[in-house]
Amino acid sequence: DIQMTQSPSSLSASVGDRVTITCRASQSINSYVNWYQQKPGKGPKLLIYAASSLQSGVPSRFSGSGSGTDFTLTISSLQPEDFATYYCQQSYSTSYTFGQGTNLAIK
Amino acid sequence: EVQLLESGGGLVQPGGSLSLSCAASEFIFSDYGMNWVRQAPGKGLEWVSTISGSGGTTYYADSVKGRFTISRDNSKSTLFLQMNSLRAEDTAVYYCAKRNYQLLSGYYYYYMDAWGKGTTVTVSS
Numbered sequence: 001d002i003q004m005t006q007s008p009s010s011l012s013a014s015v016g017d018r019v020t021i022t023c024r025a026s027q028s029i030n031s032y033v034n035w036y037q038q039k040p041g042k043g044p045k046l047l048i049y050a051a052s053s054l055q056s057g058v059p060s061r062f063s064g065s066g067s068g069t070d071f072t073l074t075i076s077s078l079q080p081e082d083f084a085t086y087y088c089q090q091s092y093s094t095s096y097t098f099g100q101g102t103n104l105a106i107k
Numbered sequence: 108e109v110q111l112l113e114s115g116g117g118l119v120q121p122g123g124s125l126s127l128s129c130a131a132s133e134f135i136f137s138d139y140g141m142n143w144v145r146q147a148p149g150k151g152l153e154w155v156s157t158i159s160g161s162g163g164t165t166y167y168a169d170s171v172k173g174r175f176t177i178s179r180d181n182s183k184s185t186l187f188l189q190m191n192s193l194r195a196e197d198t199a200v201y202y203c204a205k206r207n208y209q210l211l212s213g214y215y216y217y218y219m220d221a222w223g224k225g226t227t228v229t230v231s232s
Contacts, residue, residue, distance in 0.1 A: 031211075032217075034218040036152075044204075046220045050216040087151065089152075
């Protein structure tokens with residue numbers, strides 16, 4: 001299986017900060033990466049698909065980049081509602097795998 | 108707005124069986140593949156299984172292969188997960204998720220663009 005390694009596993013930041021989360025795949029996966037946000041007690045929400053395409057309705061402060069093995073999710077200016085856990089996921093293989101998650105907390 | 112509502116979770120003994128359902132609405136169910144994804148208590152997301160829109164193609168994680176069966180009834184817009192030989196490590200919240208795709212530069216990119224609220228499965232004696 002393709003392993004997805006996220007870093008950092010946790011992060012503290014303030015409202016207005018620029019934040020970057022990275023995800024590394026164990027093999028080249030082109031641009032087959034999606035990013036999700038999950039808040040406690042809720043199902044995940046799609047933010048970014050195909051590495052850099054913004055899902056409809058998602059604020060433009062979220063952006064994704066990368067190709068091959070290295071990918072990033074950037075939040076340009078943190079808002080109070082952005083404090084959550086974020087996951088990357090590969091869809092290159094039919095056996096999907098997720099990163100371990102990044103918990104974004106208020107500083 | 109797409110709605111996905113899981114049901115069927117509960118407490119079951121190790122070695123037992125359980126059947127989950129996911130009722131879908133506000134989209135043409137048969138046009139889309141569907142997934143089951145689970146989350147153990149305090150842990151991350153784990154993909155479990157995928158089924159194509161027609162139901163003719165299925166995929167499973169190695170951790171559940173041979174024990175779980177995904178299926179769907181397109182006439183009732185409902186997704187199922189039959190879980191047999193359950194183990195303690197199957198304890199989790201189980202989510203159903205709609206699979207969507209985009210054709211970009213000649214390649215199909217799949218993603219999960221709608222999720223349910225989840226149903227809790229606890230395997231314990």
